[in-house]
Amino acid sequence: MKPSIPKGTRDFSPQEMVRRNYIFDTIKQVFQLYGFLPIETPAMENMETLMGKYGEEGDRLIFKILNSGDYLEKSKIQSPKFEELDYKKFTSEISEKALRYDLTVPFARYVVQHQNEITFPFKRYQIQPVWRADRPQKGRYREFYQCDADVIGSNSLVNEVELVQIMDEVFRRLNIPVIIKFNNRKILNGIVELAGISLDKINFILEAIDEFDKINRDIALDKLIDKGFNEEQINKLKNILYQLMDDVHPNMDDLTENVFIKALDKIFYQKSEIGSKGVIEINEINKVLKLLFGNRIHMMSGLISKEPSQSYNINVKQEDRIYLHNDISLARGLNYYTGSIFEVKVDKSRCKSEFTSSICGGGRYDDLTGIFGLPNVSGVGISFGADRIYDVLNELNLFPESVSASTKLLFVTFGETEQNYCLPLLAKVRKAGINSEIYPDAKAKMKKQMSYADDKKIPFVAIVGSDEMNNGLLSLKNMTSGEQTKATIDTIIETLK
């Protein structure tokens, strides 16, 4: 049998794991810096916990786990003709568990289940794999890690601002230039409402908006006729959207006077309550961001990202800027989002990346716990895609050199006597906190031992033969420079510390 692993899954070798841990550690440190504490939940959840939370598409992509035992025997479905079988019904008969699809829904379940032990607002982070039965492709895996931070039990928009800070901080530490986009579901709902379109058709509108940068916007919107929209609805949409695209420009001198936001406000004023509410929210977030970051903010706004314009203070160095985009076309995120929505993308204008998928996303969900029996608890969170971040860091060559070396010192010996002499010394080195090891096969040739050090990128080798044992001076070789000196074990410890 030829060994292999399922499509869309990967093995991680030591070098990759060291690098992955660098990402996890960076994210974890920032989460903790902002007061989030870790939890973990099981890889599998009950089927009904997951089903119906991610939309129709999501349900299809959930990995189902087959019941153990003779499920045909246990199934209550009685001898239906094969053609008449409803696969959904049948699935629920033979499968009661599924692999988690994201970390947010299991978290909501956790919160409801442990509500009496939890102090609200509850800030948790969670770094675990999730599974999706999607067709794998570039940047898309069937098993991948999400790194989530959520605040539940607080309506304050300060949470949103803190999450923006976290996104900025994480990517700043990782040296990835990004644009943080945010929008509000209520604004989208408002636009749809004003056009007299029912909410469940919102996805068609968003698809059309998405096409604006590919094809003529008139054509994109006129195509909506085929989806069952009437001319009046389409004209209203055009009216609203074109106004937002053509008449406004961001004004960063005073974010609270953001012309784009004002235009939105005017559109919704006394016409759409939900839309107005969305504008108030996004404006409030902008205001607090302005308070925190001042003229470091480089704000873009509009339907599709326009030229950055002079909307930032030229005295602020590029690396200090935080690139934000009030992107009204942003609708990403799962079905359960009700307010703010976030998405982070690599800023291709500041690096040569080919990566177009989002590397972080999130939003506010007002009633996810309600489904599990705890209503009126609002939560907001973000999720970093560790695997995609890995791909970006790899592509841009941004992994620090030091993360690939872990062992600092290797003892090379010529036989059992030397090995026995070294073992206590090795223990001493380790006690000093220096990662070190000894080549286990005492009779191995020197070349073999040296190659081992070389392969593992171990920077120092202590060579011990009879000379060294006699006078207590070990030969310490610097593997990078090739230099070799004689030193006592204590001096070596001091050098490597």
Added chain:
RNA sequence: GUGGCUGUAGUUCAGUUUGGUUAGAGCAUCGGUUUGUGGUACCGAGUGUCGUGGGUUCGAGUCCCAUCAGCCACCCCA
């Protein structure tokens, strides 16, 4: 769920157009040059049901059909 591309050694690929004896190369691995010195150099070695099944043919890695797997794009998403 829809569409496109690709399956040959551990790995990356050549060979397929135009069927012809024993299927090649780089890298990696292992051994040696060198029994106290790695990363360089030189020498040597091993490895393949040519994805699988069937068909055409005197003859198939090569042509035809089916099937499986992988990659990429759409949809959607981290």
